[in-house]
Amino acid sequence: MAGSLIHVIGFDDAPFPRSHRGDVAVVGAAFAGARLEGVLIGKVRRDGANATRCLLRLVAQSRFAAHNQLLMLQGIAFAGFNVVDIQALSAALAMPVLVVARRQPNLAKIKKALLESVPGGKRKWRLIEKAGAMEQAAGVYVQRAGIGLAATQRVIERFAVNSAIPEPLRTAHLIAGGLAGGRSRQRV
Secondary structure (H helix, E strand, C coil), X not given: CHHHCCEEEEEEECCCCCCCCCEEEEEEEEEECCEEEEEEEEEEECCCCCHHHHHHHHHHCCCCCCCXXXXXXXXXXXXXXXXXCHHHHHHHHCCCEEEEECCCCCHHHHHHHHHHHCCCHHHHHHHHHHCCCXXXXXXXXXXXXXXXXXXXXXXXXXXXXXXXXXXXHHHHHHHHXXXXXXXXXXXX
């Protein structure tokens, strides 16, 4: 399957100041093979509960919906702790969802923050647990829904052209940074 995965959308959120409350931009970079085909932009609430619905709407209502084959997410949460239900998103769109992280997250620290400081933290922690443990694949860490580990490895290797992070995510990250601050500024 991974060899035939050509149409991929990668999502990342825009950077925001620690003091920010409210909406945060989310950017999707739609790729057909190595070519950027288009950009999707939405908003999710800082530490809110609408990331899954937002991504579902952005993809389902886009011109890419009919032929997209995989979603990649730069982490399982956007805008702080707005956690994505990757199984529900995968089922609703009938396509695999792959969470990618450069480093293994500190789950003990995340759990503590969610349970002690974030509204709806228990529900959000259950979504992280439901997504499964992060696994190593092609030099990054992943959580996955609707795709096997071997296929995950192949798709990351196929799209990781300029860094360990696959191009759809790297591109979404660069666009999101430019959108928020006028220019992209961080390595991906």
